[in-house]
Amino acid sequence: MFERRSLRWPITLGVLMIVLTVALTVGWVLMSINAASSSEQPSVYWTLLAVGSAFLALILTGVVTYLTLTIKSVNLTVRQSNFIDSVTHELKSPIASLKLYLQTMNRRSVTAEKREQFLRAMLEDVERLDQLITHLLEAGRVEKENVAGDQEWVSVDGLVIEVAEAVCVRYQVPLSIIRFDLSACEVEARRMELSIILRNLLDNAVKYAGERPQVSVQATVVDERVKLTIADNGPGIPKEARRKIFGRFVRLGLELERQKPGTGLGLYIARTLVRRLRGKIRVVDNETAPGTTFEVVLPGRAAERPAAAPSTAKPLPTDEEAA
Known part of the structure; x- marks a missing residue:
């Protein structure tokens, strides 16, 4: 009020x-x-x-x-107030969880099975804190125009698969939830910056996908530009909010009512880095299914080699097979 x-x-x-x-x-x-x-x-x-x-x-x-x-x-x-609420929650929750597990292990003897379970949970909390701190550091770093490191031709298709595998490990979902349609293509960029862009977009896609997550990633080359499309089957983003979500600290809805963790910095970081690479990023309509589709266009070129492919990915089941 x-x-x-x-x-x-x-x-x-x-x-x-x-x-x-x-x-x-x-x-x-x-x-x-x-x-x-x-x-x-x-x-x-x-x-x-x-x-x-x-x-x-x-x-x-x-x-x-x-x-x-x-x-x-x-x-x-x-x-900023929402951001502080979010960061406070993101910090307190894993710290409280870590404290509880450590106190339990210190005060009473636990079985080897329980100890392994506690250690896995503690590792998840540490990774959650690491992700939060990484976002905060990246948000401060992208404000600086002069970033160390020379640009190079980076394999987009190979990096997409590498980042997708890391995101799936983080959310403990199989790589098969992601359908890849990748052409062999390259972008002149700093590998770390392109990796941050892909990680933030794929992280959002997996995090906000439906109960049975399905994500598709497509990379094509059109007129010396690489077009990357990442779509999910989540609730989608209202049209009136599609420009707003790229702002700093912006998250849809009320902070205390959200179910998903986050800081509202991921898309801001992605947009800033895309612009630095002389590219464009936007949310486009998903005509075939519900969900959110991000489109990134960057200066690039086709690569004279076979496109990279995930070694463990399997085709997504059709609706009939899933039923």
Whole structure:
């Protein structure tokens, strides 16, 4: 409620100021025209009309600019508040879990099976913390234009499979949930930056996919540009939010009601790095099925070699086979 009010008051005040300024401008113009038409020296009134209208136009421009900047500032404050809530939750949950497991192992004797189970759970918590810290560090790093390291021709198809395997291991899902349609292609980039882009997009695709996750990745070369498409079968993103989600700290919905972990930095990092590589990223309509489809277009070229293929991936089952 406080966040809504904090945004409502600047908008209300700004609209009132705009209305008053417009009303004052109209009144000033009408009075000046009336005075000029009945005066023996109309040039004086026309001069005053021009000067006064210019000043009122400047005031109106200032009011609109102030209102716009205030709304942006309030929205940024709300996003930062959501980000703090998210990071606090992401830090406290695994730390509390680690503390509980360690206390249990320290205070009582546990069987070898239980100890192995605890260690696996603790490793998952550590990986969750590592992912959070990595995102925070990457968000600060991408703000700097001068990044160390020379660009090279990176195999997109090979890197896609490498990143996909790592993401599937993290979420403990088989690589077979991802369908690959990859052409042999290369992009001139820093390998680490391209890896971050792919990891953030594939991480989102697997994390927000449906109960029976299905993800498809396609890479093609069109007119000396590599087009990469990553689609999932999740709930999708509303059209009105498709541009907003690439902002910093942006996550859809209320922070305390979310089921999925995250910081709202992944897509911001991906967009920043894509732009640095002179490319474009957007959300496109998925015409064949529900879900979200991200499209990344980067300057690149076809590679004169066979396309890379996952060694352990299996075709996704059809709907009839799944039934």
